[in-house]
Amino acid sequence: MHVIEAQGLWKTYGKGETEVVALRDVSLRVSRGEVAALLGPSGSGKSSLLTTLGLLQFPDRGSVRIGELEAVIEGRLRVDAARVRRERIGFVFQKANLIPFLNALDNVLVAFEINNRGGREARQRAAALLDYLGLADRLAHMPDELSGGQQQRVAIARALAMEPPVILADEPTAALDGRRSRDVMQLFRRVAHERGTAVVIVTHDHRTLDAFDTVHEMEDGVLRTTPHPSAAPAH
Amino acid sequence: MNLAWRDIRHQGPRFVVTGLGLGLLFAIVLAMGGIYRGMVEDAVLLVNQMGADLWLVQRDTRGPFAERSVVPELLETRARGVQGVQWARGFTTITVQPQHSGRVLRLTLVGLAWPDERGGSLPLSTGRPLLSAHRELIVDRSLGLLPGQTLELGDESFTVVGLGQGLVSSGGDALGFVTQNDLAAIQRHLAPEALRLARSSGAPPADPGISAVLVRVAPGASVESVRARLAQWGDVSVYTTEEQRALLLEGVVDKARRQIGLFRALLAIVSGIVVSLVIFNMTVAKTREIALVKLMGARWTVVVSMILQQSVLLTVLAYAFALVLSQLAFPYFPRRVVVGGGELAGVLGLSMAIALVASTLAIRRALRIPATTILAG
Numbered sequence: 001m002h003v004i005e006a007q008g009l010w011k012t013y014g015k016g017e018t019e020v021v022a023l024r025d026v027s028l029r030v031s032r033g034e035v036a037a038l039l040g041p042s043g044s045g046k047s048s049l050l051t052t053l054g055l056l057q058f059p060d061r062g063s064v065r066i067g068e069l070e071a072v073i074e075g076r077l078r079v080d081a082a083r084v085r086r087e088r089i090g091f092v093f094q095k096a097n098l099i100p101f102l103n104a105l106d107n108v109l110v111a112f113e114i115n116n117r118g119g120r121e122a123r124q125r126a127a128a129l130l131d132y133l134g135l136a137d138r139l140a141h142m143p144d145e146l147s148g149g150q151q152q153r154v155a156i157a158r159a160l161a162m163e164p165p166v167i168l169a170d171e172p173t174a175a176l177d178g179r180r181s182r183d184v185m186q187l188f189r190r191v192a193h194e195r196g197t198a199v200v201i202v203t204h205d206h207r208t209l210d211a212f213d214t215v216h217e218m219e220d221g222v223l224r225t226t227p228h229p230s231a232a233p234a235h
Numbered sequence: 236m237n238l239a240w241r242d243i244r245h246q247g248p249r250f251v252v253t254g255l256g257l258g259l260l261f262a263i264v265l266a267m268g269g270i271y272r273g274m275v276e277d278a279v280l281l282v283n284q285m286g287a288d289l290w291l292v293q294r295d296t297r298g299p300f301a302e303r304s305v306v307p308e309l310l311e312t313r314a315r316g317v318q319g320v321q322w323a324r325g326f327t328t329i330t331v332q333p334q335h336s337g338r339v340l341r342l343t344l345v346g347l348a349w350p351d352e353r354g355g356s357l358p359l360s361t362g363r364p365l366l367s368a369h370r371e372l373i374v375d376r377s378l379g380l381l382p383g384q385t386l387e388l389g390d391e392s393f394t395v396v397g398l399g400q401g402l403v404s405s406g407g408d409a410l411g412f413v414t415q416n417d418l419a420a421i422q423r424h425l426a427p428e429a430l431r432l433a434r435s436s437g438a439p440p441a442d443p444g445i446s447a448v449l450v451r452v453a454p455g456a457s458v459e460s461v462r463a464r465l466a467q468w469g470d471v472s473v474y475t476t477e478e479q480r481a482l483l484l485e486g487v488v489d490k491a492r493r494q495i496g497l498f499r500a501l502l503a504i505v506s507g508i509v510v511s512l513v514i515f516n517m518t519v520a521k522t523r524e525i526a527l528v529k530l531m532g533a534r535w536t537v538v539v540s541m542i543l544q545q546s547v548l549l550t551v552l553a554y555a556f557a558l559v560l561s562q563l564a565f566p567y568f569p570r571r572v573v574v575g576g577g578e579l580a581g582v583l584g585l586s587m588a589i590a591l592v593a594s595t596l597a598i599r600r601a602l603r604i605p606a607t608t609i610l611a612g
Contacts, residue, residue, distance in 0.1 A: 110531075114533045118236060
């Protein structure tokens, strides 16, 4: 079964001469444990698709299903979007966007707190997650005491905190150098395969395409699935 | 985990300094209220202290506090003879500026009707009432004199025998109390040149007069009926103590009182705007964090509680600082600053109300922050 499924999404911004069609009949399915890439130039509709899948905006037409939950049907929201986001979707961004006044551990813990699941067990789980991501010795460090890669790993730990079935990431390696980009992508891959999480990543970074199970390319709001890079013939 | 508290801890000195700055503002609001109340209390203090029911003053004047009033000393004796009068005493005040230890002091002298009146009803903090008809003095402690010290008044040397607390005139000068005879002697010494010339020429000294005669109505007698009898005299106007108080507040200190009241109101408005801006900017500075927790699916109560808690904490800190500052600094103000429980509660209530209104504006702003703000890079 697909963990996240979008069907026939249309999204238009503006009216008349300023009208821009961001999504044109976009359909996408991502399975459990799958790492999917969304490629495309700026303005192609990648971020619109990601925010629609994350229930941060709603399509004019089309449906979104997250797990067994029919979240959007024919452009109409059918669920409490905030609740679905906090319980079923983890977000990772281009910048780590850690809360500057919380240390690494508390930045992860905040995801539990938002779900009213604070306490000792949550703290242990947050620490375990950071340990899993190689940050066991950085729990008490403030964001400005961490490197860019370490910050991004804390953000990934935060996204994983509630063990969501879906992780949506918007250019998570854009601010990282080549080696750290590959490390982070491998991390997503590991998380997806070990935890069964469906991961959708918007990226410009062609260097990391071999970390993805599927690659989808967007252009002018149209999505098409491209052959996996590893299947491409050698030049 | 308390996000508001964590943020405050992270901000550390910045939050504290902001609180202290607002505290200074609150302290000024408290001070203005205290000065206003002090002015009102000082204005009526002497009227209240004299313990009279009726004031006989020069006809068609509004009494010794409002304008010059001179009545003959004999009026005191006449008033005593009126049915229903328990006692009648002359009342005179003069303002003098004697020197003491190289300092020029300014005080308003009041004559006490010795031997009936010795200053026993005055709020003395040190020393005793007058025990001698001559050359003894009770003064407010704000003059800096000590019991046993002497002060040259007129051509006599007066010994300070008692110190009062908060004894000031409507103009804010320290009050001093001597017997009426001593006061008359001081007054004669200070009298105009014409009086001195008349005296030196062998003519009998002219009666400098007294400012008013105070009348206490006997128990069981009606103030109104005694007043009606006294009002029949053609050379005096009669006021009740309540009317004297009203004349003081509506006349003598009215403009100063209104000016301070207006300034205080403006200050409260300015404080409100400053507090609102500080709280609003604190929220704007957290736009990304708010967007992040919203994107993570936080309930709206998480955002509201964070803003409210910080606003309340900032206000409490500022108010506490204002309170401490008022305790430390107000006693050194040149005029009395009276900050009562009502005043403190009022400023706290006003501060909290401003904080809540500002928080509401900030919360409105916060709830409108789109979660997608965080994706903007």
